[in-house]
Amino acid sequence: MLNQExxxxxxxxxxxDIITAEGLFRIGRYLPCLFYCHLFLEKIIKALVVKDTGKTAPFGHKLTRLVKFISSVNFTPEQLDLLDEVTAFNIKARYEDYKFAVHKKATQEYTQDYLTKTKAFYLWLQEKL
Structure with missing residues (x-):
């Protein structure tokens, strides 16, 4: 596959995945919504990795590790903190022992906050492509 592809x-x-996250939020499936927030950020970051490196994006889901491959964007400490927080949704939504703990936090308000933040961050990253 060529880089642009x-x-x-x-x-x-x-x-x-953004469309999926929004749909999950609308039907009150907050924990899966948070998982998809991680997923759409991971994918737009991987697009930037390909753009900057000219190579296939590395495997992995830790967002702060992936952004280290992006030389064209300077990330603020606040953005890196958000990426760390969102990375936790990937793990906590996938493994049963973590699900219960985060499920209690995944209220409508909490999820709306992260959906809003991650969509805004996604749009900012998309502008860099």
Whole structure:
């Protein structure tokens, strides 16, 4: 796959995941919504990795590790903190022993806050492509 094809793949897939996250939020499925917030950020970050490196994005889900491959964007400490917080949704939504703990926190208000933050961050990253 050519670099532009990989970038387009990650962008399209991220866009689909935003739609999924919004749909999950609308029906009150807050924990899966948070998981998809992580997923769409991971995919737009991987598109930027391909753009900057000219190579396939590395495997992995830790967002702060992935952004280290992006040289064209300077991330603020606040943005890196958000990425760390969102990375936890990937783990906590997938493993049963963590699900229960985060499920209590995944209220409508909590989830709305992260959905709003991650969508805004996604749009900011998309501008860099």
């Amino acid at each position: 990989m970038i387009n793949y990650w962008k399209k897939s991220a866009c689909e």
